[in-house]
Amino acid sequence: MTLPIFSSSDDPGPSFADLLRRVRPTDALPNGGHDLTITHGTTVLGVRYADGVVMAGDRRATSGNLISHKTMEKVFPADRFSGVAIAGAAGPAIEMVKLFQLQLEHYEKVEGSVLSLEGKANQLSGMVRSNLPAAMQGLAVVPLFGGFDQRRNTGRLFQYDVTGGRYEETDYVSSGSGSLHASTVVKLGFHPDLSREAAIDLVVNALYRAAEEDSATGGPDLVRGIFPIVATITVAGYEQVDDAELRRCVEAIVAGGASA
Amino acid sequence: MSMPFYVAPEQVMKDRADYARKGIARGRSAVAVLYLDGILVVAENSSATLHKVSEIYDRIAFAGVGKYNEFDQLRIAGVRHADLKGFQYSREDVDARSLANAYAQMLGQIFTHEMKPMEVEILVAEVGLDPGDDQVFHILYDGSVVDEDRYSVIGGDAEAIGTRLEAAYEPGLDLAGALHAAVSALAGPDRILTGPELEVAVLARGNGRRAFRRLDDRDLSGMLTA
Numbered sequence: 001m002t003l004p005i006f007s008s009s010d011d012p013g014p015s016f017a018d019l020l021r022r023v024r025p026t027d028a029l030p031n032g033g034h035d036l037t038i039t040h041g042t043t044v045l046g047v048r049y050a051d052g053v054v055m056a057g058d059r060r061a062t063s064g065n066l067i068s069h070k071t072m073e074k075v076f077p078a079d080r081f082s083g084v085a086i087a088g089a090a091g092p093a094i095e096m097v098k099l100f101q102l103q104l105e106h107y108e109k110v111e112g113s114v115l116s117l118e119g120k121a122n123q124l125s126g127m128v129r130s131n132l133p134a135a136m137q138g139l140a141v142v143p144l145f146g147g148f149d150q151r152r153n154t155g156r157l158f159q160y161d162v163t164g165g166r167y168e169e170t171d172y173v174s175s176g177s178g179s180l181h182a183s184t185v186v187k188l189g190f191h192p193d194l195s196r197e198a199a200i201d202l203v204v205n206a207l208y209r210a211a212e213e214d215s216a217t218g219g220p221d222l223v224r225g226i227f228p229i230v231a232t233i234t235v236a237g238y239e240q241v242d243d244a245e246l247r248r249c250v251e252a253i254v255a256g257g258a259s260a
Numbered sequence: 261m262s263m264p265f266y267v268a269p270e271q272v273m274k275d276r277a278d279y280a281r282k283g284i285a286r287g288r289s290a291v292a293v294l295y296l297d298g299i300l301v302v303a304e305n306s307s308a309t310l311h312k313v314s315e316i317y318d319r320i321a322f323a324g325v326g327k328y329n330e331f332d333q334l335r336i337a338g339v340r341h342a343d344l345k346g347f348q349y350s351r352e353d354v355d356a357r358s359l360a361n362a363y364a365q366m367l368g369q370i371f372t373h374e375m376k377p378m379e380v381e382i383l384v385a386e387v388g389l390d391p392g393d394d395q396v397f398h399i400l401y402d403g404s405v406v407d408e409d410r411y412s413v414i415g416g417d418a419e420a421i422g423t424r425l426e427a428a429y430e431p432g433l434d435l436a437g438a439l440h441a442a443v444s445a446l447a448g449p450d451r452i453l454t455g456p457e458l459e460v461a462v463l464a465r466g467n468g469r470r471a472f473r474r475l476d477d478r479d480l481s482g483m484l485t486a
Contacts, residue, residue: 001344001345002362002365003334003337003338003340003363003365004337004340004341004344005337005366016343016347019340019343019344020344023344098347099347102343102346105343106339106340106343109316109343110336110339112309112314
């Protein structure tokens with residue numbers, strides 16, 4: 001592999017996606033994607049709380065009526081102070097996350113400074129938009145983006161539509177097949193000054209209720225020890241909540257009346 | 261028809277080498293020192309924003325001396341090379357050796373074929389999982405590569421600094437010890453270098469996935485006065 005050197009008129013700057021396009025022209029997508037059974041990730045949500053934001057996702061991936069994965073991860077760190085959660089076609093979604101993580105790091109290294117949270121949200125918007133042709137063929141990816149804005153000293157949440165439309169939400173966001181049920185639970189339990197524990201309880205409860213109503217959303221599995229992925233993003237950065245804490249959370253919900 | 265004057269290839273190469281060396285000698289030097297938990301890179305640099313030492317990848321750092329725009333171009337090419345390779349293969353497949361070779365190819369090519377050689381000398385350092393696996397490559401303006409296993413000095417004053425560092429260096433130094441050795445070697449007997457005149461970074465084994473970390477004036481003043 002030789003060093004990628006470009007003339008000044010053709011230089012991709014700090015954009016990794018542009019760099020990739022220079023060295024590897026995009027592969028054409030196959031036609032007729034509708035007929036394939038594609039693995040889908042389902043319910044993810046994000047909630048603002050006193051210290052920042054909490055993001056969570058269930059662990060189920062489905063291919064049509066099949067449950068194709070019981071332990072899929074849908075919440076990822078984008079960099080130290082932001083996270084991205086994905087719902088939609090799993091293949092392109094995970095590729096998008098990988099590219100997004102790389103883009104943020106690439107920018108930081110080439111430019112010598114970190115993008116603002118707003119800048120990161122816009123970058124993701126461009127990536128979702130460039131996936132539109134694939135979305136038209138049934139490979140839609142609809143991510144959520146959350147992070148701690150160090151310049152404004154607050155947690156912020158963004159959601160997207162398939163065209164790359166970017167919408168900032170002040171309280172909570174959700175995406176995926178179980179999002180209607182999950183966001184109803186969050187709506188009832190939300191207030192702006194939730195503590196960390198209360199915020200984690202709220203998102204775990206929301207995913208638990210969504211799993212009861214939506215077949216594509218996986219509930220916590222106490223037998224196999226499979227719990228949602230939950231991460232907090234605060235002034236201390238991105239931190240994934242460990243399974244022991246989530247287990248206590250789920251056990252409290254079950255003990256408090258699962259049928260409620 | 262006019263004939264160009266014949267110039268012996270030896271003379272052409274010598275002139276180019278002299279030109280490059282002169283350019284490099286105008287700037288300040290930089291050193292890399294292997295210590296217990298990783299690799300320390302120290303450059304004499306009064307600018308807080310125009311870096312000589314930078315992160316290339318998870319475990320790889322870059323240092324350059326000479327003409328800023330030229331080694332910065334090499335740095336960016338290195339980041340691109342590493343990020344592309346990590347994306348196309350895997351993060352573990354990105355290594356300093358292949359990057360050093362790519363740099364050497366490019367510098368060698370420019371030295372022989374272009375009008376003007378690059379007036380730069382660079383270091384590519386990679387911290388291994390174990391102390392024995394640390395690597396430092398020193399690449400010269402003409403594309404020659406040297407693989408160093410204790411410390412490395414780049415810049416115009418390299419010989420004198422190397423002699424001082426040889427005397428101060430011992431295997432198994434801790435970070436503060438390595439910093440002392442590096443800074444006193446850079447400064448020489450007649451000067452004292454302090455935080456604002458230095459640019460210091462480490463590739464430390466304990467830093468997680470991205471091993472590169474800059475040490476700011478506060479970190480330095482603690483260690484330099486201790």
